[in-house]
Amino acid sequence: MDITQVIREFVVTEYLPDTPPDELEVDYDLFRNGVINSLDLLRLISWLKDHFGIPVDELDIVPENFRTVAAIRDFVDSALPAPAERTLK
Amino acid sequence: MYEWSEEHRELRAEFAHWYETLGEGHLEADRDSGLPPRAWERVRASGLLRLPFHAEWGGRGLDLLSTMYVLEGLGEGCRDGGLCFSICTQIVSAGIPLQRFGSAELKARHLPGICDGGTITAHAITDPNGGSDVLGMGMTAKPDGDDWILDGDKVFVTNGPVADLIVVYALTDASLGPFGLTAFLVERGTEGVLAGADVPKMGLRTSPLGELSLRGCRVPAANVLGRPGMGFAVLDHVMRWEILCSFIVQVGAMQHRLDRCVEHATRRRQFGRPIGSFQMIADQIVDMKIGVETSRRWLYDAAEGFVRGRDVTTDIAIAKVLASEANVKSALSAVQIFGGRGYLTETGLEKDLRDAVGGTIYSGTSEMQRIRIARMLGLKESQT
Numbered sequence: 001m002d003i004t005q006v007i008r009e010f011v012v013t014e015y016l017p018d019t020p021p022d023e024l025e026v027d028y029d030l031f032r033n034g035v036i037n038s039l040d041l042l043r044l045i046s047w048l049k050d051h052f053g054i055p056v057d058e059l060d061i062v063p064e065n066f067r068t069v070a071a072i073r074d075f076v077d078s079a080l081p082a083p084a085e086r087t088l089k
Numbered sequence: 090m091y092e093w094s095e096e097h098r099e100l101r102a103e104f105a106h107w108y109e110t111l112g113e114g115h116l117e118a119d120r121d122s123g124l125p126p127r128a129w130e131r132v133r134a135s136g137l138l139r140l141p142f143h144a145e146w147g148g149r150g151l152d153l154l155s156t157m158y159v160l161e162g163l164g165e166g167c168r169d170g171g172l173c174f175s176i177c178t179q180i181v182s183a184g185i186p187l188q189r190f191g192s193a194e195l196k197a198r199h200l201p202g203i204c205d206g207g208t209i210t211a212h213a214i215t216d217p218n219g220g221s222d223v224l225g226m227g228m229t230a231k232p233d234g235d236d237w238i239l240d241g242d243k244v245f246v247t248n249g250p251v252a253d254l255i256v257v258y259a260l261t262d263a264s265l266g267p268f269g270l271t272a273f274l275v276e277r278g279t280e281g282v283l284a285g286a287d288v289p290k291m292g293l294r295t296s297p298l299g300e301l302s303l304r305g306c307r308v309p310a311a312n313v314l315g316r317p318g319m320g321f322a323v324l325d326h327v328m329r330w331e332i333l334c335s336f337i338v339q340v341g342a343m344q345h346r347l348d349r350c351v352e353h354a355t356r357r358r359q360f361g362r363p364i365g366s367f368q369m370i371a372d373q374i375v376d377m378k379i380g381v382e383t384s385r386r387w388l389y390d391a392a393e394g395f396v397r398g399r400d401v402t403t404d405i406a407i408a409k410v411l412a413s414e415a416n417v418k419s420a421l422s423a424v425q426i427f428g429g430r431g432y433l434t435e436t437g438l439e440k441d442l443r444d445a446v447g448g449t450i451y452s453g454t455s456e457m458q459r460i461r462i463a464r465m466l467g468l469k470e471s472q473t
């Protein structure tokens with residue numbers, strides 16, 4: 001499964017249980033629409049660390065990296081090694 | 090369990106003679122309330138405030154675990170719990186976020202004074218509307234040219250009545266959820282800043298605590314820690330440090346109390362036997378031992394994970410609940426084990442109990458820590 005889909009499914013399962021994954025637009029604003037509160041953000045960060053094995057530093061916790069599914073994907077992309085070396089859990 | 094090196098032990102020993110000095114007159118100081126006169130001068134002279142800061146600004150350059158190890162010694166050796174709490178607040182409230190998130194210019198301006206203790210620091214998170222629900226706070230900050238205008242009230246500001254520099258958390262955009270919070274460095278003399286007097290409280294009486302009001306308070310944009318919207322990340326970082334540092338101090342205090350109870354239970358005789366030979370007394374002491382060992386391990390283990398970049402959100406919450414609750418239980422047991430003497434002010438144990446109760450409230454209540462753990466497990470609540 002591609003990264004966008006993995007992230008989309010996580011967000012939907014965790015925070016929007018009544019939405020079918022494919023209906024969540026990648027540019028849907030998760031903050032302005034009140035989808036992710038502070039505790040959700042902590043869990044999201046923890047999941048990104050665990051699932052993709054990327055070290056999320058406090059300095060990365062800026063709105064640009066988490067505002068939409070697309071933003072999260074770009075953040076993960078930039079933090080991950082080249083595709084060939086990836087080992088997703 | 091973390092293995093301490095000879096170097097660590099030497100480091101702790103280097104500060105040992107200060108601990109008792111800092112706690113001198115603690116019973117009178119508790120009765121009088123407020124930061125004891127001369128105490129801060131001694132704190133400054135001890136060099137404890139320098140521990141985790143870079144040498145560049147006058148710090149000792151110690152890592153988190155070494156800092157905690159020295160602070161554990163402080164808790165064991167200094168009987169003034171309020172003063173210890175103010176020391177921790179001084180170290181973590183402004184210096185730690187400044188070192189991590191501040192600009193070069195802000196660091197150069199403020200860190201030397203923070204290391205030296207000439208600048209007393211505080212952080213103002215809680216306000217009359219936002220306590221456990223930090224994002225429900227009423228304090229706002231609005232951009233105005235190159236400045237921000239802060240408006241609102243804060244309560245429960247440890248060191249507030251005497252602070253020169255305060256990190257104030259304010260909402261900069263309520264619609265951004267966790268990214269709507271920003272941390273500002275506010276200097277005491279800034280127009281519109283008014284710090285209230287020391288508010289009387291149950292324990293930790295030598296740690297001044299007060300209200301803070303900000304009215305149309307103009308703060309330069311350069312005083313933002315990190316960036317606008319990063320307040321939540323700053324706060325989370327600071328809370329980790331605060332929990333690790335202030336509760337390792339309490340582990341030291343629990344260790345001291347345990348030793349004292351063992352000694353008392355061995356010496357004090359009733360029915361022709363030492364009271365420690367009664368299983369019910371021994372049981373309480375054993376639980377004190379379990380409490381101190383468990384809390385110590387969890388705190389150092391969480392700290393090690395934090396330093397290594399492991400996700401320690403759950404670990405820190407567990408460590409906080411364990412340590413704060415073990416401390417209350419240990420303090421209550423000590424009063425019981427000392428009997429009538431435990432109830433007297435002169436023994437210092439009733440003060441320990443009053444000091445300990447605060448620990449289940451500040452740095453995130455036990456309830457909020459449990460909610461964090463539940464959420465990290467993927468459990469959801471319907472209303473919150």
Ligand SMILES: Cc1cc2nc3c(=O)[nH]c(=O)nc-3n(C[C@H](O)[C@H](O)[C@H](O)COP(=O)(O)OP(=O)(O)OC[C@H]3O[C@@H](n4cnc5c(N)ncnc54)[C@H](O)[C@@H]3O)c2cc1C
Nearest residue numbers: 212213214215220221245246247447450451452454456473
């Ligand atoms: C000694 C001391 C020092 C302090 N120092 C500082 C400081 O330096 N700076 C600062 O900003 N603040 C400080 N505080 C304030 C402290 O952080 C707050 O008191 C704490 O966060 C709780 O907020 P509150 O008092 O508004 O209680 P509330 O949030 O009103 O909570 C009241 C009760 O309801 C419970 N509760 C709230 N929400 C929930 C929920 N969703 N589910 C279940 N239970 C819930 C709480 O756990 C608590 O038991 C200090 C407090 C003390 C006691």
